[in-house]
Amino acid sequence: MKTTRTLLLLIITTIHFAAYAQNGSLKGRLTGGSEPLAYATVVLTGTQTGTTSNDKGHYELKNIKPGSYEVSFSAIGYLTEKYKVTIQSGQVTTLSGNLKENNSKLNEVVVTGVSRATELRQNPVPIAVMTKREMNENVNNNIIDAIVKGVPGVSAVTTGPNISKPFIRGLGYNRVLTLYDGIRQEGQQWGDEHGIEIDQYGIGRAEVIKGPASLIYGSDALAGVINMIPAMPENGDGVLKGDYLADYHTNNGMIGTSLGLAYKKTDWKYTFRATAKTAHDYQNKVDGFVYNTGFREYNLSGNVRTDKKWGFWQLSGTLYDNKQEIPDGSRDSLSRRFTKQVAEGAADDIKNRPLVSDNELRSYAIAPLHQRIQHYRLYSFGELKMGQSSLDVALGLQQSIRGEYNHPTMVNQPGLYVVLNTLNYDVKYNLPAFAGIESTIGVNGMYQTNRSKAATDFPIPDYNLFDAGTFFFAKKTFGKLDLSGGIRYDNRNIRWNDFYVGPNPDNGFTKHVALPDTAGANLQFPAFRHTYHGVSGSLGLTYNVSERLLLKANIARGYRAPNITEIGSNGLDPGAHIVYLGDRTFKPEFSLQQDIGIISYLKDADLIAEFFNNNIDNYIFQAKLNDANGNPVVIVPGNSTYKYQQSKARLYGAEVTVNLHPQKLKWLAFNNSLAYVTGINKDQKLIAQSNGAAKYLPFIPPVHVRSELKFNLQQNGKTFSKTYFKLEADIYAAQNRFYALDNTETATPGYTLINVGAGTKIKTKSERTFCELFLQVDNLFDKAYQSNLNRLKYFEYYTASPNGRSGICNIGRNVSLKVMFPF
Structure with missing residues (x-):
């Protein structure tokens, strides 16, 4: 046997x-x-x-x-x-x-603003994609500035090189929803003086929606969405891969370093990244070194993912810790050298402070007056396949801690200290296709608590917020025509109890006083409870004339509930040097935007034209507050006072891109873009009362033209490959359409910045990549200029100066070198 x-x-x-x-x-x-x-x-x-x-x-x-x-x-x-x-x-x-490299992006798959992964050619919403290499070539101090360079229609309000708040087509703050890996970023977005709390070196791709995305994301996506997707390197099974990056900028001495690791074992993937950045004060040829604009930033992130036949599951976490100095613009009236605050209250004479030494201006040590922003995030998402349908679930936990240390006599005492906790949830069910219709139903939202801790200034109350929205989305293809749309209903409840502020005998400042011991305290924030409702939706189509020519049209209704500062603020934000005054009677914003687009990726050229018209009801904006005599209202000495306003508004404009890449000259590319937006205040009564000073909306960027002449070496050698050289011109027109009432904004002259860059990949004899080099010189001719979205433009304490200039200029010439070593 x-x-x-x-x-x-x-x-x-x-x-x-x-x-x-x-x-x-x-x-x-x-x-x-x-x-x-x-x-x-x-x-x-x-x-x-x-x-x-x-x-x-x-x-x-x-x-x-x-x-x-x-x-x-x-x-x-x-x-x-x-x-x-x-x-x-x-x-x-x-x-x-x-x-061959694919210059056309029409077949790229996007995951932002759609219920499931969709090719760009089937999405009627205006959306732009930036790859990691494109972001590397646009070397900058932060990720938002790199996106501004690469996506027409995107701009940023800045406070020095490391602080950029994104704006899309003239709208920003809580109207632009920032996502990290599809999870909405929550970190006091209403503030001017801190960035978006994301590791720029860990991003592998950015997707930008230009227009209302309330259908999928609810409130706060009225202007659009920026989704920053972490890099997920591909590597062989059982092989540990990684990269080390070093980045240096000459203007502010910025040193960046980042280490990334990736490992794959069968159907499990693991990634990890650690990043550190530090810089001293930036400089320009008018102001010299701009005091208190340095920073020190640390980032950690980790990720584990498994892909199975039943779907996938991912668990990720991030840590962000940034000490960012707080500029206030005080200086000597004659020499124009910057001064520093060393006393408080009546003892502090803003116009008679001691000068800042040269060593302090070039020091990497963080000054006593600074803010510390910490952001912790743990999130998980996955997809369960169920035959012809699927279920997508995402959950996220975030904590944002923001401390502003603005007391020179007590450097460890924060003026502002707020802790924001957020729980995000998102559930989508993708139904089986029926009669060729792909449809999705979903519910998403968040729960938030915000608490002040051991501070001396309280611009906003402690509040609780619960947000929930449900939507239905569907799309169908009729030959060359793709039709998609949906509808959504949102409900947001916000509430807070009576918030008292009284004297603190331990330090001579003020403190939060809790009930019932409120004797001698001031009721700064009376109790408030309100629920905001909103219906939003969109309907759009794309028509594929050919494989290379696409027509798009979309109409969308956006919704945004007022944020906490707009309805609840009543105090000083030390880092912004602004006393904010809100209005609890504000109504939600509703927008109706029409978009038309023509996209053509031809053999020798890319031609893209996108036009939009956006009408907003109950538009909320901030304006300087003056008294009856026209003098600025001063509640806290040395700080401006802004009060939020509400009116109807209209924004309209276009973005046009013409990229030439002739096939007979494969080494040459000539890329050009133009972005134009006008913002009109439709409060006719206010316009008449102000003699036209209130005609335009604030924070509207001027016409922006960008041209790039790029040379790609075709004959790559054994050592060098993907070598390129480029010459750029960033042209900003004068902005004479601004919100002039009470000197909230002033006219801004136009300017042109010339930039040059080069890059290459260096290989070993075995054809492995040894490193990639990116060299960039921004503002080659060291032009002195002020962007109309530069907050430091308005940091001025004198009505006149010896050099005839007011405020602080943007960054001067900057040479940056980035080196990436894969292993």
Whole structure:
């Protein structure tokens, strides 16, 4: 019996190997230009047989039945190539492919503003995509400035090089929803004086929606969405991969360093990144070094993901810790040298402070007057496939801690200290397709608590907020026409109890006083409770005239509930040097925006034209407060007072892109864009009373033209590849359409900045990438200028100055060098 079993096993094994020997195999190498294409996809069309190339571009498919096949080679950022191949019994067939870079982005898949992953050509909403390489080539102090360079229609309100608040088509703050990996970022977005709390070196891709996205995201997406998606490197199974990055900027001495690791084991992926950045004060040729604009920032992030047949699941966490100095613009009236605050109250004479030393201006040490922003995030999301349907679930926990240390006599005593806790939730059910209609129902929102801790200034009350919205979205394809749209209902409840502020005998300032011991205290924030409701939606279409020509049209209704400062503020924000006054009677904002777009990716050119018209009811904006005699209202000495206003508004404009890349001159690209927006205040009574000073909305960017002449070396050598040189012109027109009432804004002259850049990839003899270099010189001719969105433009204590200039200029010439070492 034992002998029989052994004989049967030998026969079966022999038959198996004989059958295997009769099959053939396919191998080869994939390249892009002269570069090996690592982790590209190889598939036998119509079969389940496929693989990916290794880090040198080589691939191999074994045990293929003899016959004729179509082989598909594909990789992100490259055009898919298909070949016919015949596999013969017992033989190895060799087939290599050289893929061309895909300049057209119409086939790119986006995940922002849609219920499920969708090709750009099927999405009627205006959306732009920036890759990691594009962001690397736009070297900047922060990620938002890189996006501003790459996406027409996006601008930023700045407070020095490290603080940029994104604006889309003239709208910002809580109207632009910032996402990190699809989870909404919550960190006191109403504040001017801190950035978006995200590690710029860890971002692999950015998707920008230009227009209302309330249908999917609810309140706070009235102007659009910026979704920053972390890099998820591809690597072989059981192989630890990583990269080390070093970044240096000459203007403010910014030093950035970042280490990333990635590991894959079967269907599990792990990533980790640690980043540190530090800088001293920035400089320009008019102001010299601008005191108290340095920073020190740390970031940690980690991620684990598994992809299974049933779907996928991901768990991620981030930590952000930034000490950012607080500029106030005080200086000597004659020399224009910056001074520093060393006393408080009546003892502090703003116009007679001691001068800042040269050592302090160049020091990396954080000054006593600074803010510390900490942001912690833990989130998870996944997808469960259920036949022809699927369920997507996302949960996120965030904590934002913001402390502003503005007391020179008590440097460890924060003037502002607020802790914001947020729970995000998002559930979507993608229904099975019915009659060709893909549809999704979903519910998402958040729960928030905000608390002040051991501070001396209280611009906003402690509050609780609960937000919930439900939506339905559907799309259907009719030949070349894609039609999509949906409707949403939102409910947001915000409340706070009586908030008292009284004297603090321990430090001589004020403190939060809790009930019932409120004797001698002031009721700064009377109790408030309100629920805001909103209906939003969109309807749009795309028409694919051809593979290269696309027409888009969309109409969307946006919704935004007033934020906490707009309805509840009543105090000093020390970092902004502004006393904010809100109005609890404000109504929600509702917008109705129409978009029309023409997109054409031709053989020798990319032509894109997008036009929009946006009418907003109950538009909320901030304006300087003057008394009856026209003098600025001063509640806290040395600080401006702003009161929020509400009226109807209209914004309209266009973005036009013309990129020339002639096929006969493959080494040359001439890229051009123009962005234009006008913001009109429709409060006719106020306009008449102010003799036209209130005609325009605040924070509207001027006409912006950007041109780039880029030279790509086609003959890559064994050592250098993907070498490029570029010359850029950033042209900003004068902004004479501004909100002039009570000198809230002033006219801004136009200016042109010339930038140059270069980059290359250095390879080893084994064709592995040793490093990538990116060199950028911004403001080559050291132009002195002020952006109309530069908050420091208004940091001035004198009515006249010896050099005839007022306020603080933007950053001067900056040479930056970024080096990336993959391993």
